[in-house]
Amino acid sequence: MNLTNEDNQLLRELCSQHEVSFDKVVKLLAAVREYEFKERRFGIYDTLREILKTKETEEGKAQ
Numbered sequence: 001m002n003l004t005n006e007d008n009q010l011l012r013e014l015c016s017q018h019e020v021s022f023d024k025v026v027k028l029l030a031a032v033r034e035y036e037f038k039e040r041r042f043g044i045y046d047t048l049r050e051i052l053k054t055k056e057t058e059e060g061k062a063q
Contacts, residue, residue, distance in 0.1 A: 001026055001029055001030045001033065011025065011026075024051060024052070024054065027051045027054075028048060028051055028052075031044070031047045031048055031051060032044070032048075034047075035047075
């Protein structure tokens with residue numbers, strides 16, 4: 001996902017404030033973007049669910 005430096009910093013700050021994993025949010029955004037222009041978004045909920053189930057310690061390996 002291509003974020004500007006400013007957007008990247010803002011997202012990191014927001015994730016920190018809300019105690020949410022930055023990597024997980026980036027993966028969620030990338031998944032949504034992947035399905036964005038598909039006529040049918042079949043499977044998006046499964047994809048998002050799998051990302052949310054990923055444990056913090058596995059995030060570095062899951063890339």
